Amino acid sequence: LFIVVQALDQTRLAVISPDVNSENLLVLLIPLVFIYGVSFFFTLLDQMKLPAPEWRYVVAGAFIIVSCLPMIFTLLPPSISPVSFPPYYPPSIQTISRWMKPNELVMSDVPWAVAWYGQRQSVWLSLNAQNDFFDLNDNYKAVNALYLTPETMDARFLSDWVLPHNYSWGSFILQAITRNQIPPSFPLQKAPPGFLPEQLFLSDWARWEAPQQPPP
Numbered sequence: 001l002f003i004v005v006q007a008l009d010q011t012r013l014a015v016i017s018p019d020v021n022s023e024n025l026l027v028l029l030i031p032l033v034f035i036y037g038v039s040f041f042f043t044l045l046d047q048m049k050l051p052a053p054e055w056r057y058v059v060a061g062a063f064i065i066v067s068c069l070p071m072i073f074t075l076l077p078p079s080i081s082p083v084s085f086p087p088y089y090p091p092s093i094q095t096i097s098r099w100m101k102p103n104e105l106v107m108s109d110v111p112w113a114v115a116w117y118g119q120r121q122s123v124w125l126s127l128n129a130q131n132d133f134f135d136l137n138d139n140y141k142a143v144n145a146l147y148l149t150p151e152t153m154d155a156r157f158l159s160d161w162v163l164p165h166n167y168s169w170g171s172f173i174l175q176a177i178t179r180n181q182i183p184p185s186f187p188l189q190k191a192p193p194g195f196l197p198e199q200l201f202l203s204d205w206a207r208w209e210a211p212q213q214p215p216p
Contacts, residue, residue, distance in 0.1 A: 086150035093117040099207035104144040109152045130167035146188050148200040
């Protein structure tokens with residue numbers, strides 16, 4: 001039953017980060033797996049015919065070393081970068097967060113990263129750049145900035161950018177990159193240098209030209 005629930009509980013978060021995500025319910029079974037595994041090991045150890053009782057400590061020590069090998073190999077050089085880019089790049093997120101005030105809203109395709117690394121209010125990217133965006137912007141809370149990562153910028157060209165309707169984010173990005181133009185009706189028109197083509201940041205005014213706020 002638990003495996004069935006795990007399978008039915010999958011969303012896009014499981015696609016973005018298949019190994020570590022909040023939907024990995026099987027992680028709740030890890031304590032039971034450890035208890036069962038250790039009990040099973042000592043059951044086998046009691047059944048082993050060893051030359052002397054002291055050999056039990058040798059076998060147990062070897063078991064512990066083998067169990068720790070994955071962690072040991074992880075700690076050995078070359079070290080793995082803690083930055084999971086793409087799509088997450090904390091320096092960029094912290095930079096744009098310093099441009100925003102705590103009560104302002106950022107729309108992003110990785111809102112959890114903006115909230116975690118930047119300590120700023122963030123909402124998930126709307127379904128399209130027209131009706132859904134303006135419904136949120138006009139009726140709930142004004143969107144002061146848009147931050148897109150390779151999660152969206154590196155999407156499939158044909159199926160995600162060309163085939164969808166004209167108001168999709170794909171066509172929005174395509175127009176911004178190829179024509180260097182933002183749709184006139186879109187409220188976020190200002191873009192700082194240095195983000196394209198891997199990332200896109202749009203704001204309601206040129207915040208990067210103002211004095212920097214302290215880090216969040």
